[in-house]
Amino acid sequence: xxxxxxxxxxxxxxAERQALSIAERMRERGHAVxxxxxxxxxxxxxxxxLPVFRLGMRKHPFSVFVxxxxxxxxxxxxxxxxxxxxxxxxxxxxxxxxxxxxxxAIVSTIxxxxxxxxxxxxxxxxxxxLCAQTAAVSEAVAARFVALKAVPQGRCAVVENGxxxxxxxxxxxxxxxxxxxxxxxxxxxxxxxGRIAPAKDYPNLLRAFALLHAAHPGVQxxxxxxxxxxAVAALxxxxxxxxxxxxxQCLGLRRDLDALLDAADGFVLSSAWEGMPLAAAEAMAxxxxxxxxxxxxxxxxxxxxxxxxPARDAAxxxxxxDAIMRAPEPTRRAQGRAAxxxxxxxxxxxxxxxxxxxxxxxxxxxxx
Numbered sequence: 118x119x120x121x122x123x124x125x126x127x128x129x130x131x132a133e134r135q136a137l138s139i140a141e142r143m144r145e146r147g148h149a150v151x152x153x154x155x156x157x158x159x160x161x162x163x164x165x166x167l168p169v170f171r172l173g174m175r176k177h178p179f180s181v182f183v184x185x186x187x188x189x190x191x192x193x194x195x196x197x198x199x200x201x202x203x204x205x206x207x208x209x210x211x212x213x214x215x216x217x218x219x220x221x222a223i224v225s226t227i228x229x230x231x232x233x234x235x236x237x238x239x240x241x242x243x244x245x246x247l248c249a250q251t252a253a254v255s256e257a258v259a260a261r262f263v264a265l266k267a268v269p270q271g272r273c274a275v276v277e278n279g280x281x282x283x284x285x286x287x288x289x290x291x292x293x294x295x296x297x298x299x300x301x302x303x304x305x306x307x308x309x310x311g312r313i314a315p316a317k318d319y320p321n322l323l324r325a326f327a328l329l330h331a332a333h334p335g336v337q338x339x340x341x342x343x344x345x346x347x348a349v350a351a352l353x354x355x356x357x358x359x360x361x362x363x364x365x366q367c368l369g370l371r372r373d374l375d376a377l378l379d380a381a382d383g384f385v386l387s388s389a390w391e392g393m394p395l396a397a398a399e400a401m402a403x404x405x406x407x408x409x410x411x412x413x414x415x416x417x418x419x420x421x422x423x424x425x426x427p428a429r430d431a432a433x434x435x436x437x438x439d440a441i442m443r444a445p446e447p448t449r450r451a452q453g454r455a456a457x458x459x460x461x462x463x464x465x466x467x468x469x470x471x472x473x474x475x476x477x478x479x480x481x482x483x484x485x
Contacts, residue, residue, distance in 0.1 A: 118477060119149040119195060121221075123202040123211050126154050127162035127169070129343060129370055130312065131395035132228040135254075135278050136203045137165050142470040151195055155184065155206055161343065161370055174210075185210075189217055197221050199477045205232045209240055212247040222480035223248035226276075227268075229392040230261050230413040231316070241267035249480035252276050254393040255414020274476060277417070278393045279469030280460050285375055285402035295373075295380035299366075304335040305442050308381035308405075310374055310396040313344025313367075315389065318410070318429065319352055322387035325434035327359040333442060336364060338385075341377055343370035378403040382449075383441050388412055389428050402460045404453030406444075408437040418464070422456040 122140045127133055137152070144150040144167065152167050155174040170191050172184040192200075192214070201224045202211035208225040215223040225248045245251065245268060252274045253259035259273040296306075307326070311317045319340060326338045338361075344352070349367055356365045371377060374396065378384065384400035384407045391413035398418055400407055407423035409415050416425060424440065426433040441449065 118143075118199060118481075119197045120199045120201060120477065121151050121153055121192065121195060121197040122167075123153045123200055123207045124155070125204055125206045126156040126159055127152070127165065128159055129161050129163060129372075131278075132203055132392075133163055135228075135395055136201075136226075137163055137167070138279070138281065138466060139470060139473055140167055141165070142466060143473070146470065146474070149195075151197075153188065153191070155210060181210075185214060188214055192218055192221070198481060199224060201473075201477070202226065204228060205237055205241075208248075209244060212244040215247050220484075222250070222477070222484040224476065224480050225251045227251065227253045227258055227262055227273075227392070229316075229390065230255075230258050231390045238262075238265045238267040245269060245272065249483045250274060250476060252476060254278050255417050257414045257417065258392050276469060276472045276476065277414070277464060278395055278398060279466035280395075280398045280402050280464050281466045282402045282457065282461050285378065285399050287404050288379055291376055292379040295376045299339070299380060301337060301380060302335075304337050305333065305383070306337045306339060306381045307383050307385050307438065308339045308341065308377055308400070309385050309387065310341045310371075310377070310400075311386075311388075311394070312342045313340070313348045313352060316391070317342070318387050318389040320355055321389075321429055321431050321434065322385065323352065323355050323359055323361065323365065324431035325387070325438065326365060327361050328432065328435035329438050329442075330361050330364050332439060334364075336442070338365045339368055339377065339381065340366065341368045341371040341374060374399065375403070378405060381405060383408065383438070385434070385438060386410060386415065387428075387434060388415075391415055393418055398460060398464060401456035404450070404457045406441045406449045406452040407456060408434065408441060410434070419456075420459055420463075422452060422459050 152169045157173045174184040202208045203226045262268045384405045386409035393414040410428040411425040412428050424437040
């Protein structure tokens with residue numbers, strides 16, 4: 118097959134990373150693969166050896182028109198069988214573009230339980246007939262979009278995110294080296310990862326950490342993720358007000374999440390909403406005990422291998438983190454091993470690539 122993956126950008130995010138992982142797997146399986154991004158190149162992107170076509174779209178109507186002309190020219194030369202889009206903007210653009218590419222099957226993927234308000238849901242509903250298949254990354258996401266009437270009942274397949282567990286394997290030497298570089302000492306380290314944005318609800322995490330810090334003065338919290346200057350400043354201000362400056366570090370954008378996960382003793386996800394969080398899955402592969410807000414597809418991911426708490430409940434989050442810290446080390450290790458086993462049995466990247474291949478074939482038959 119000839120497959121085009123369409124994304125808004127290659128920015129450092131879980132959805133972008135997952136899309137590139139599947140795209141690279143498809144190339145390894147002998148398919149002809151290319152990547153389209155709506156936006157121009159940005160400063161921080163995931164690297165890829167796949168061919169990338171940038172449409173240069175900006176936030177004004179004429180730019181969208183020019184991007185559509187450019188996309189049609191590229192796609193006419195590539196003649197794809199499947200256009201697999203990811204996220205609201207790319208999904209809508211691919212669907213509208215598909216009018217001019219009747220031969221290509223359009224597959225839209227929804228990565229988050231929240232992709233905007235009523236206007237966007239209406240746009241999804243009105244353009245649903247322009248795609249061969251819509252897919253969601255969790256049952257929770259699929260149910261949400263069906264309930265919102267953004268996708269008709271029976272028209273939303275579920276293909277969960279996949280993890281290359283081999284790329285997230287614990288390494289004692291790397292753990293020791295990273296902890297030394299981070300001056301972690303012997304303290305218990307919690308890691309949170311993801312962009313500093315409302316979805317991740319880091320203020321709730323800081324309030325939980327303040328409660329935890331009072332009971333465990335040596336505990337540390339590392340937050341790995343990019344954010345605007347104002348968002349980071351607001352987080353640091355809150356940390357100062359809560360009296361946890363000495364225990365919390367904002368690490369900014371990091372490309373060494375595997376090393377940070379190795380160095381940490383536990384992983385915490387405080388999100389207000391999610392789809393199927395990739396960082397949490399990677400923490401599970403790295404055998405980390407996990408505490409997470411019970412939102413979106415988190416329960417489907419974690420199963421019985423971690424502790425789930427209500428979203429936006431700092432006290433519950435702190436109690437769960439405290440329970441992990443007070444557990445004997447053999448218990449924490451057993452929790453970590455169970456988490457990795459769940460990733461290996463339920464969320465292997467190769468199994469997800471199999472599922473996508475099957476979905477592409479069905480989409481092609483629908484479009485024929």
